[in-house]
Amino acid sequence: MPTLEKQIGLNQDYKIDVAEKLNILLADFQIYYMNLRGLHWNVKGRKFFMLHEKFEELYTETNEIVDEIAERILSLGLNPVHTFEGYLKIKTIKITENVSDGDAAVSSVLGNLIELLNQERAILEVASDNSDEGTASLISDLISGQEKLIWMLTSYLS
Secondary structure (H helix, E strand, O other), X not given: OXXXXXXXXXXXXXXXXXXXXXXXXXXXXXXXXXXHHHHHHHOEOOOHHHHHHHHXXXXXXXXXXXXXXXXXXXXXXXXXXXXXXXXXXXXXXXXXXXXXXXXXXHHHHHHHHHHHHHHHHHHHHHHHHOOOHHHHHHHHHHHHHHHHHHHHHHHXXX
16 A cells, blocks of 8 residues: 555655644644633623624634644644644744733734734645645635635724
8 A cells, every 4th residue: 555645645754844834723723712712701891792602603613624724734644733732832822811802802813813824824835835735725715714804803993
């Protein structure tokens, strides 16, 4: 039976490099997920119902994204980080704590999304340069959705 490298046509050094980048993205999505949960639980004010519902929608979507990123790492033949200790060691986005103001909560989400988007663009460039359509497609879809969400959240704060 051919090796995974031969099966999917990507060399091992590249797969290790892109999996490291995907693991950082995975860790940051896990922190983003927890940030959204906290904002969902703690938001207060006149826009509580709208924001409470929106944060729930976002963390539900994020949970699916986490799974897709982990499965992409596995399909590359490597292991996704899967402990909170591991996530905390490699995360780059800030942990949001004790935010209850609606505008501050939305600003926090916006900051997280901008950091994720920057990482995704870097991963997309590496994947495209290495003919890694599987990773490029996943990341491209994430970028498209997040650009729209960034626009909407920016409009909300305007």
